[in-house]
Amino acid sequence: MAPTRERPGIVRVRISDREVWHVADPALTEAEAEEAVRAHRAANAPTNRSVVRRVLAWSPGAVALLLLVGAVVGTVAIMSELDLAELPARFAVAVVLSVVGLVVVAVVGIVLVEAPWRRGEADVGGPGPATSRSVVPIEGAALDWASDATSPADLWRVLDALSLLAELDGAQWRLVDVLYGRLDEWDEWDGGDGSGVAARGPHPAQAALRAAQDRASAELIALGREVGLPAMALIRPVTDRS
8 A cells, every 4th residue: 555645745756757755854844845845856857757758768669569560561461472382481481581570670679778768867877866854755664554544744753763773784784894803703712611602692782783773673663553554563673683
């Protein structure tokens, strides 16, 4: 399920030729939210193709269809003109004409697919999608849950909680890069006396990050229950990430 209509606080913004649902920061006034949405749309306008380019983007399929129809009609016409009586001869001519037709269609199709008007601005060195701190896209579980009755404030809170959890999950790999070498030393056994990893536990930085992840996950579950987001029940604090 997803929103079906725009309303104050929840709007669609066209980015890279795709309509993306966004929610505006509920802390903004109505005028401020409208200005933030207008600025976000203007910033992403260069990523979209013009109407002419979007129409031309259909050209490969249309030309390929016309060529295919022409090849079929041409094959039938040539076969009737040759007036071949033997079946093997008819079959051989049909195969040759079919191969020639497919090669022509393939070549023309490849040329048209690589045409400049079929590529987005980002593909030809143009600007990429712009982001905004006041107008954020609705993605993933939040988009599946959101509806026309969903409060923009509740949606903003869910997106904020999901973003925090995603940042903490991503920080796990960055932490490994920062502590490269130190983690191996921390995990080494102490003289083979039975102590070591089991006794020392994870590195303090890892332990702190895991605790933050568990808190964020628990808060997300509680928020999901508060706003009626069933998907949040699938998220559980992870205590063993070895």
